[in-house]
Every structure is written in structure tokens, then in C-alpha cells.
Amino acid sequence: MTAPAETADAITFDRVEKRFPGARGPARPVVLDFNLVCAAGETTALVGPSGCGKTTLLNLAAGLLTPDKGTITIGPRAINGPGPDRGVVFQHYALFPWLSVRRNCEFGLAMVRTERRRRRELVERYLAMVGLAPFAEALPKALSGGMKQRCALARALVVGPRALLLDEPFGALDAITRRHLQRELMAILARERKTVLLITHDLDEAILLAHRVLVLHGPPVRVARDIAIPYPFPRNPELRDTPAFAATRAELWRELDHAAPS
Amino acid sequence: MNLSAEPDTPPLPAAEPRLAAGGRYVAISLLSVLTGLLLWEAVAAGLRSSLLPTPAGVVHAALGMGVGVIARNFAASLRRIAIGYAGGVLLAIPVGLLVGWYRGARLALDPWIQFLRNVPPLALIPFVIVLFGIGELPKYLVIGLAAFLPVTVALIQGVIDADHVLIDAARVLGANQFDVFLRVVIPGAMPVFFVGLRIALGNCWGTLVAAELIASRSGLGYMISQGELYFNIAEIFIGIVLIGLAGLAMDRLFYLFQQRLTAWQERR
Numbered sequence: 001m002t003a004p005a006e007t008a009d010a011i012t013f014d015r016v017e018k019r020f021p022g023a024r025g026p027a028r029p030v031v032l033d034f035n036l037v038c039a040a041g042e043t044t045a046l047v048g049p050s051g052c053g054k055t056t057l058l059n060l061a062a063g064l065l066t067p068d069k070g071t072i073t074i075g076p077r078a079i080n081g082p083g084p085d086r087g088v089v090f091q092h093y094a095l096f097p098w099l100s101v102r103r104n105c106e107f108g109l110a111m112v113r114t115e116r117r118r119r120r121e122l123v124e125r126y127l128a129m130v131g132l133a134p135f136a137e138a139l140p141k142a143l144s145g146g147m148k149q150r151c152a153l154a155r156a157l158v159v160g161p162r163a164l165l166l167d168e169p170f171g172a173l174d175a176i177t178r179r180h181l182q183r184e185l186m187a188i189l190a191r192e193r194k195t196v197l198l199i200t201h202d203l204d205e206a207i208l209l210a211h212r213v214l215v216l217h218g219p220p221v222r223v224a225r226d227i228a229i230p231y232p233f234p235r236n237p238e239l240r241d242t243p244a245f246a247a248t249r250a251e252l253w254r255e256l257d258h259a260a261p262s
Numbered sequence: 263m264n265l266s267a268e269p270d271t272p273p274l275p276a277a278e279p280r281l282a283a284g285g286r287y288v289a290i291s292l293l294s295v296l297t298g299l300l301l302w303e304a305v306a307a308g309l310r311s312s313l314l315p316t317p318a319g320v321v322h323a324a325l326g327m328g329v330g331v332i333a334r335n336f337a338a339s340l341r342r343i344a345i346g347y348a349g350g351v352l353l354a355i356p357v358g359l360l361v362g363w364y365r366g367a368r369l370a371l372d373p374w375i376q377f378l379r380n381v382p383p384l385a386l387i388p389f390v391i392v393l394f395g396i397g398e399l400p401k402y403l404v405i406g407l408a409a410f411l412p413v414t415v416a417l418i419q420g421v422i423d424a425d426h427v428l429i430d431a432a433r434v435l436g437a438n439q440f441d442v443f444l445r446v447v448i449p450g451a452m453p454v455f456f457v458g459l460r461i462a463l464g465n466c467w468g469t470l471v472a473a474e475l476i477a478s479r480s481g482l483g484y485m486i487s488q489g490e491l492y493f494n495i496a497e498i499f500i501g502i503v504l505i506g507l508a509g510l511a512m513d514r515l516f517y518l519f520q521q522r523l524t525a526w527q528e529r530r
Contacts, residue, residue, distance in 0.1 A: 062434050082434040094431035098449045098526040107445075111436035141528045159435065 008041035008195045009075030009085070009162040011061055016070035018056060030056045031067070032220035038163075040075075043189065043196040045210035047203060047252065053221030054199050058165050061197060062088050074163055074195075084112055087156030087194075091168040093148040095140040101127065101151050102136040108159040126154040129188065146177035150184075157188070163195040171201060178202070179237060182209060186234050203252050204240050213248075215255040225255045315496045320503065323496030336504055338480035339470060342398070343508075346405025347466050351459065353406070354413035361414070362421025362451075363443060375414060383408040383469045387476055396477035401470065408469040409462040416458025420451025453527055456520040460513060467509050 013036040019027035030053045038044040046054045059065040060072055063082040072079045074086060082088075095104050102123055109119045127133045130150035140148055149169060156164060169185075170178040182205060189196065200206050206213045207229055215225035227248065231239060239245050299317050306316040315323065324332060361367045361375070383404045390400035424447045432446045474483025482501045489497030 062430075064430055064433065082436065084436050086434065088431070088434040090427060090431060092427065094427045096428060096431070096446065096449070097528070098452075098524075107432070107437075108435035111441060139526050141526060155435070 042211040045206035048216030087161035350406035350409025358417025408465040420454035
């Protein structure tokens with residue numbers, strides 16, 4: 001297999017600050033003087049207790065939120081709003097229920113005014129990649145949870161983003177479906193190099209999919225632990241049963257237990 | 263590369279059984295109507311009162327009045343409904359969408375809408391009669407208002423309740439504010455818009471008949487008031503039955519439309 005073309009860009013948080021107005025009193029900082037470099041083409045998993053600020057980081061990178069201070073860049077470009085260079089997959093799919101699978105996937109291409117024939121072509125390709133080609137004309141309500149998330153993944157990929165931002169993408173799925181989708185995501189990332197930010201509560205998923213796992217504490221959010229996961233890709237799910245994997249999992253748990261509010 | 267298929271299968275829609283079920287539902291409804299008519303006939307025949315005609319008596323009276331007269335009155339009512347309703351809805355669409363979307367517009371117009379919403383259009387009839395006489399214009403106005411308010415209120419709510427996750431999903435796919443409004447907010451507001459349309463239709467019939475009872479020389483409401491004046495109970499019944507049937511037919515029509523246009527909704 002030839003090396004995939006360079007299609008990824010690093011994501012850099014540089015002294016980022018984000019406050020949310022509290023019910024009363026001054027605005028509470030959720031992100032404060034935060035620095036992070038997610039290397040190009042790598043998957044960085046973010047784990048941490050609920051409310052620690054990891055989703056805020058993801059929304060900042062997506063451009064759905066604007067930082068109060070500091071900058072976030074993707075490759076050489078500063079982020080100031082959503083853009084087709086970053087694909088986002090939400091936990092609860094967020095498919096447009098009134099559009100067919102195909103039209104959901106065409107949405108982003110229509111926004112960037114892709115020519116119709118090219119649009120069809122790209123959508124066919126990505127629907128086939130996630131195994132949804134036979135369901136192209138189905139409405140989301142006719143799909144199972146796993147299929148909905150495949151559709152959401154195809155919809156994010158089809159515009160050719162340089163980074164993928166995944167917010168608990170498989171959190172709502174059953175264990176079997178989740179396992180399948182994890183493997184498929186790995187296969188896709190082997191073919192198309194992307195910088196991935198993955199929020200997950202599933203430590204096995206984090207270790208299996210990521211080059212690097214960050215344990216976050218907060219708010220304000222900070223990196224409590226930064227663990228490189230050395231296994232080469234593509235990884236076999238059986239890795240979970242090895243002692244080294246178990247040791248990493250235990251190490252992450254210790255850090256998370258430490259963060260849990262008692 | 264085709265990646266392994268997922269073990270869980272999608273719930274594919276079963277077209278044929280549903281059609282069969284549809285036939286059964288229609289049969290139940292028809293049976294219910296027939297039973298009602300028979301009961302009416304039995305009760306009326308048993309009572310032998312001049313105050314309660316039998317269904318057959320009503321049909322007989324209708325033929326006696328002349329189909330032309332009834333049709334003219336029916337047409338007059340339908341025209342008022344059509345014009346008033348269409349006008350009210352056409353005005354409600356932009357107003358509802360804009361008031362829902364722009365906070366400023368909402369703050370400015372909401373008190374007015376809520377104020378008017380709680381005044382039954384019927385209460386305005388005497389006023390518009392004083393203002394415009396008993397011609398067609400005042401009827402269009404009150405019927406238009408009866409249609410305008412529920413549709414506006416429904417649309418405002420539909421726009422406000424737009425799914426924020428879907429809006430975010432559209433934004434990260436490159437949608438600007440206008441795209442979001444057109445492709446996410448409006449389709450998302452469709453179901454509640456249809457609810458508004460159907461409520462408005464019922465409102466319009468109520469308002470129309472009241473207007474015709476009070477001040478009119480044609481229409482089903484006029485027919486009913488004539489029946490009262492000349493103690494022609496059958497004529498009153500003809501009016502009631504026709505109003506009910508027209509309302510029912512329109513509502514069914516809307517329902518079909520609604521099913522078509524909001525087929526994407528997950529129904530339990």
C-alpha cells in the first residue's frame with residue numbers, strides 16, 4: 001500500500017480561554033490558559049469526568065464557540081467559525097430527519113457549491129465505504145443507531161475535512177455495534193489520514209483508537225495525564241486482552257478516580 | 263472495500279400490512295358513521311317530534327328546497343373560507359417565521375399577538391360590521407384573523423423550538439444563517455405548522471358561521487338562521503350537516519398532506 005497523501009493538519013490550542021456566564025456572579029472560566037497540540041494525522045482521545053470542559057474544547061475546535069482569549073489553529077489557519085476543513089460527528093447522530101441518507105451526506109457539498117455530478121460521485125463513494133449504499137434513499141427514522149452513526153460519519157467525511165472532531169461518537173450504541181464501528185473507523189483512518197479529536201467515556205475505545213490519550217481534569221480544563229499509546233495501526237481489538245493494554249487502562253482509571261468529585 | 267455489515271438490521275417499513283390495516287381503519291370509521299345515522303333515524307322515528315327530523319326527512323327537505331339554493335349557499339360559505347383562510351395563512355407564514363427567528367421582532371410583536379389571540383374573532387364581528395357593513399370584506403377579515411392567529415403562534419413556536427444540535431450540525435457543514443433558516447429551521451417547524459393549519463381551519467368555520475348568522479344574505483349560516491326564522495328544523499339540519507361534512511373533508515385533506523410532508527417524523 002502506498003503512503004496516503006497528506007490530508008491532515010495539526011490542531012493547536014494556544015493560550016485559549018473561554019468563560020461561560022454563570023447564573024449569578026462573574027463568568028466562570030471553563031477553559032483557562034489552555035495549550036495543546038494535536039499532531040497532524042494522529043488521533044487524540046480526550047477522557048475526563050462530565051463537565052470538565054472536554055466538549056467545550058471540541059466545540060472551540062469546531063468553531064461553534066469562539067474563544068475569549070488565545071487562538072486555535074488548524075495547520076496554518078486560525079479558526080474563527082465552522083469550516084469544511086473540520087468534520088464533526090455528534091453523539092446523537094444529528095442527522096436531518098427530513099432528508100434521506102443520500103441527501104444528508106450531500107448537505108455539506110451543497111453548502112460549498114459542489115457541482116451535482118461530483119456530489120453524487122463522492123456521496124456514492126462514502127456511502128459504500130460505511131456500508132450504507134443500499135440505504136441511500138432511506139430516511140433516518142428507518143435506520144438503526146449504528147447505521148445512523150455511519151451516515152453521520154459519511155456526512156462528515158464526504159466534504160474532505162483535514163480533521164475529524166468526534167464527540168462520544170459511539171456512546172449511544174450497543175457494545176457489539178460499537179465494536180464494529182470502532183474497527184471501521186480505524187479502517188477509514190488508515191485510508192484517509194485525518195487529525196482526530198475523540199471524546200469518549202470508554203477507556204478501551206480511547207486506547208484502541210488513539211495515538212495519545214489525555215486525561216482531563218477541570219473546570220477549568222487541564223491535562224492531568226498525557227499517555228502515548230505505542231501500538232502500530234491497524235490495531236486488533238484483541239489488544240484489549242493483553243497485559244500491557246490492561247496496565248494502561250488501569251493507569252487511566254487511577255487518574256480518573258483521582259479527578260472524580262467526592 | 264466493503265466493510266463488514268452490522269449485525270443489527272434496520273426496521274424496514276412493512277408496506278402491505280399497513281395498507282391492509284388502513285382499509286380496516288376506514289371500515290371501522292364507516293361503520294361508526296352508519297351506526298350513528300341509524301341511531302339518529304331510530305330515535306327521531308321513535309320520538310315523532312317536529313323538533314328532531316329523521317335523516318331521511320332532512321334529505322327530503324333538502325330536495326324540496328332545491329339543490330340549487332343549497333349549493334349557492336354552500337358555495338358562498340366555501341368562497342369566504344377559501345379567501346379568508348388563504349389570506350390569513352399567507353400573512354401568517356412570513357410573520358410567524360420572522361417573529362420566531364428575530365428576537366427583536368418577537369419582543370415587539372408578541373404582546374400584540376398574545377392579546378389578539380385571546381380575543382375570539384367572533385367578538386370582532388360587531389365591530390367590523392359597524393366599520394365595513396355586511397358585505398364580503400368584513401367576513402374575509404374576521405375569517406382571515408381566525409386563520410392568521412393559530413398559524414402564527416404555531417410557527418413562532420416551531421421556529422423557537424428548532425433543534426440546536428441540528429443547527430450546529432448544519433453550521434459545521436458550512437451552512438450560513440440563511441441556509442440554517444431555510445434548510446433546518448423551516449423543515450423542522452413543518453409538523454407544528456400543520457397543527458396550526460388544522461386548528462385554524464376549525465376556527466375559520468366557527469367564525470364564518472357566526473358571521474353569517476349575524477349579518478349575511480347567503481351562506482350556510484344564513485340558511486340556518488332562515489331555518490330558525492321560519493321554524494324549518496330540517497333546513498337547520500341541512501346547514502349543520504353540510505358544515506360538518508365540509509370541515510371533515512378539509513381536515514382529512516390536510517391530514518393527508520401532513521402525512522406526506524412530515525413523513526420523516528419518528529412516530530410512536
